[in-house]
Amino acid sequence: MKPAELREIDRPWRIWASIIIVSILAFSVVFGFLILPIVQGRAAGLDAFTAICRAVGILPGSPAVRQPTSEAKAQPTTQVAWSTDLIRSLGQSTPAGAEVAQACVACHGERGIAADPQNPNLAGQSGVAIYKQLHDYKSGSRVHEVMNGIAQGLDGRQIIDVAAHFAASPRRDLDPTTAEVVDEDIVRLVERGDPARGLPACNSCHGFNAGGPMETPTLSHQNREYLARQLHAFRSDGRRNDIYTRMRSVAAKLTDREIDKLANFYATTLSY
Amino acid sequence: MRADTEQDILKTELWWTALVTAVVTAIMLAIIYAGLVHHINPPSNIETVDPKTLHLTGEFTEGNLGTRVDGSQITSRIVATQFAFQPQCIVMPANRTVTLRFATPDVIHGILVTGTNVNTMIIPGYVSQVHTVFTKTGDLLMPCHEFCGLGHSQMWATVRVVPEDEFKPGPDGRVTCDAR
Structure with a gap:
């Protein structure tokens, strides 16, 4: 054609x-x-x-009802605000960090692995998480009789250095033979959460590369006693430096048994 | 069925065209129906807020969230964060014009309140504002309807709609689920 x-x-x-x-x-x-x-x-x-x-689009669409200007007093639970520069510098381990870390040896161990299980291991912890906690100790958002004084003695640069130092240190070795048989409902809480109680899975924030708020710490290889004590503190409102009650609202829904079993799970299970 | 001739191919094409047109038309009609009858429309409020310092200053700090009566205006402020709403339960009176204001410090969330015309996206950097009148009393489910991460399916809150005479703000104008 x-x-x-x-x-x-x-x-x-x-x-x-x-x-x-x-x-x-x-x-x-x-x-x-x-x-x-x-x-x-x-x-x-x-x-x-x-x-x-x-x-x-000729007239502005909003607000249809004018909002009063908010005279509410700010009640921040933490003074930390993240920026890309800050997060970048937390990824760079410097010799200065190792020097500052000498002050931590007595409680957190020579390599960031605490001898007393009441104290947290720092080796291999997320640098962002360590920075946030030190910053909160310094500002008083988190309260601890020893740590508040120590953090107030550090300047902003030292906090970044020491956080980056511990983040780059190797984690505690776990002995897989000591891991207990874990209850099915605890594994379900860790991996899937409980929709009926509005409990997100622990691993949706704390899992390896999980996403979620960036300041969430990794929990595996942590000390059981420390983990359990923090969950109890969040539940009883004794600790309140979590932004928007993310952990307080979770811990409030957990039972004593679940807290103990979860702490045990993260302290003894490999690769979570 | 094998398409052997030009005519067969044309016929198949027309059938599929008709089917797709029907599906698209049905969806558009549903949207038009929702817009006209249920008054579901995109919120027109454009208001920016800094997501990085949302928790530090101003309206969306932790202590200022929840329902508050200010003169004749009833406003509830809610933060959607990975993976929970704060507060997780809000009280609203029935048959009054109320305002819901949402913000998020992290990623895109979305909410709807079941059985009502409240439905909005919550986008970092913006305040999402919805005005509505709740007519049914009881606990209404408010789930996150925009995938926001691994904990998305456990992210929901409750809107407790109470009769107007049972809606009693405290001296500071606040109403919480705990106080009832």
Whole structure:
């Protein structure tokens, strides 16, 4: 067939396609810019002209009810605000960090692995998490008789250095033979959470590369006693430096048994 | 069925065109119906807020969240964060115009309140604001409806709608689920 013939065959299709598209467009304009604003505006107490102008974008759409300026007093649970520069510097281990870490040896061990299980291991912990906790001790958002004084003696740069230092240290070795048989419901809490109680899975934030808030610490290879004590503190409101009650609201829903078993799980199970 | 001739191919194409057109039309009609009858529409409020310092200053600090009565205005402020709402239960009176204001410090969330026309995205950097009137009393479920991470399916809150005469704000104008 010649090109002229082909064009002749295409002609009705072209015309109909154009008509259909133009009519859909026309309907959308009439419906979206005229009918819908008028009908919905009536319910919001707007006259037709204002509603149409707002839909088209000539008048600002909001707020339909003016908000009073908030005179609420800020009650931050922490003073930490993250920035890309801060997070980048927390990934760089420097010799200065090792020097600052000498002050931590007595309680947290020579290599960041605590001899007393009441104290947390720091080796291999997320640098972002260590930074946040030290910052909170310094500002008083988290309370501990020893740590508040120590953190107040550190400047901002030292906190970054020591956090990066411990983050780069190798974690505590776990002896897999000491791991207890774990109850099924505890594994379910860790991996899937409990939707009926609104409990997200522990691992949705604390798992390896899980996502979630960036300041969440890793829990595996941590000391059982320390983990259990923190969960109890969150539950009883004794510790409240978690942003937007993320941990307080979780711990409040856990039973004593679950707290003990979860602490045990993270302290003894490999690779979580 | 084998398409042997030009005619067969054309026929199949037309069938599928008709099917797709029908599906798209049905979806558009559903949206138009929801817009006209249920008054479901995208919130028109554009208001920015810094997600990095949301918890440090101003309206969305922890102590200022929840329902608060200010003169004749009833406003509830809620933060959606991975993977919970704060507060996890809010009280609202029935048959009064109320305002819900949402913000998030982390990722995109979304909410709907079951059986009502409250439905909005919550986007970092913006305040999502919805005005509505609750007509049914009782505990309404408010789930996160935008996948926000591994804990998304456990992320939900409750909107407790109480009769107007049982809605009693404290001296500071606040109403919480615990106090009832």
